[in-house]
Amino acid sequence: xxxxxxxxxxxxxxxxxxxxxxxxxxxxxxxxxxxxxxxxxxxxxxxxxxxxxxxxxxxxxxxxxxxxxxxxxxxxxxxxxxxxxxxxxxxxxxxxxxxxxxxxxxxxxxxxxxxxxxxxxxxxxxxxxxxxxxxxxxxxxxxxxxxxxxxxxxxxxxxxxxxxxxxxxxxxxxxxxxxxxxxxxxxxxxxxxxxxxxxxxxxxxxxxxxxxxxxxxxxxxxxxxxxxxxxxxxxxxxxxxx
Numbered sequence: 001x002x003x004x005x006x007x008x009x010x011x012x013x014x015x016x017x018x019x020x021x022x023x024x025x026x027x028x029x030x031x032x033x034x035x036x037x038x039x040x041x042x043x044x045x046x047x048x049x050x051x052x053x054x055x056x057x058x059x060x061x062x063x064x065x066x067x068x069x070x071x072x073x074x075x076x077x078x079x080x081x082x083x084x085x086x087x088x089x090x091x092x093x094x095x096x097x098x099x100x101x102x103x104x105x106x107x108x109x110x111x112x113x114x115x116x117x118x119x120x121x122x123x124x125x126x127x128x129x130x131x132x133x134x135x136x137x138x139x140x141x142x143x144x145x146x147x148x149x150x151x152x153x154x155x156x157x158x159x160x161x162x163x164x165x166x167x168x169x170x171x172x173x174x175x176x177x178x179x180x181x182x183x184x185x186x187x188x189x190x191x192x193x194x195x196x197x198x199x200x201x202x203x204x205x206x207x208x209x210x211x212x213x214x215x216x217x218x219x220x221x222x223x224x225x226x227x228x229x230x231x232x233x234x235x236x237x238x239x240x241x242x
Contacts, residue, residue, distance in 0.1 A: 002138065002172075003052060003179040006043040009034050010137040013144050014151060041137050049183055051138070055176035058083060059218065061095050074130040081127045086139060087169075088146065142172075160236045163229050170226045174219065181215045 001008045009016075016035045022028060043051075050073060057065035063079075070079035080091045087094060128136075149164040188207040192200040 002043065003048055003175040006045065006048055008041045008043060008138070008141060009037070009039070010041050010141050011036060011039040011144070012141060012148070014148055017148070039137075041134055043134055047132070047134055048179060051135070052176040052179040052183075054086070055173060056180060056218070058087060058094055059173055059176075063095060066094070073132065073135060074127060076127060076130050078123050078127045081123050082131070085124075085127065085131075086135075086142075088143070156236055160233065163233060167226060167229050167233075170222050170229075173222055177215055177218055177222075181211060184211045184215075 012034065018033045018035065019030050020033055022031045050069070054066075054069040054073060057069050066083055067077070067079045070082045071077060074082060076082075083094050084091055131139075145168055146165050149168055150161045153161040153164045185208070188204055188211070192204045195203060
């Protein structure tokens with residue numbers, strides 16, 4: 001909904017979701033039905049692209065890119081604060097490139113909130129007041145999805161609950177990369193059409209190879225890690241059901 005359609009249900013709490021049988025049995029034997037359609041948000045293509053770029057920078061733990069994308073979204077230099085708000089993780093996890101491998105249920109100690117300076121809450125207020133409304137609602141939506149993840153795994157160990165939340169981040173990450181990849185391919189196509197036949201072919205082949213290598217290098221580790229989490233999840237269910 002966020003990256004493909006740009007039309008987002010921003011209140012997906014458990015009371016607004018029901019599961020019903022799918023008599024067709026394809027692709028699954030159930031359907032998810034969203035209720036209460038009073039809070040939707042239409043995301044512009046520009047915002048979706050900007051949000052995807054922010055997510056890529058967070059995935060890579062690239063401080064300079066995070067700083068740039070955060071400034072483009074909020075007009076402030078408080079990128080560390082924004083990163084933690086968007087992801088629900090500590091700045092250390094983000095900067096070290098472990099966004100998709102860390103526990104998303106971050107609890108900040110008092111020393112982290114105040115620290116050496118007493119400006120934490122002032123900075124938090126400044127960031128929240130500068131965040132676009134679309135991003136505020138996406139943050140709310142992501143928090144509700146994490147709540148659903150934990151609720152579904154409530155009877156399993158905390159590690160299983162954390163893995164469920166991590167899987168949600170991995171899926172979100174893959175969609176953000178897909179959005180950026182499609183945009184890069186469209187840009188190449190537009191440039192190719194303005195060139196001669198031979199020059200356009202040479203240019204597009206070179207750019208397509210670069211795009212494939214660039215995004216595959218990010219997608220493969222995410223997909224492998226997701227498969228590993230699915231395996232651990234399967235093991236947990238077997239152990240728990242005995």
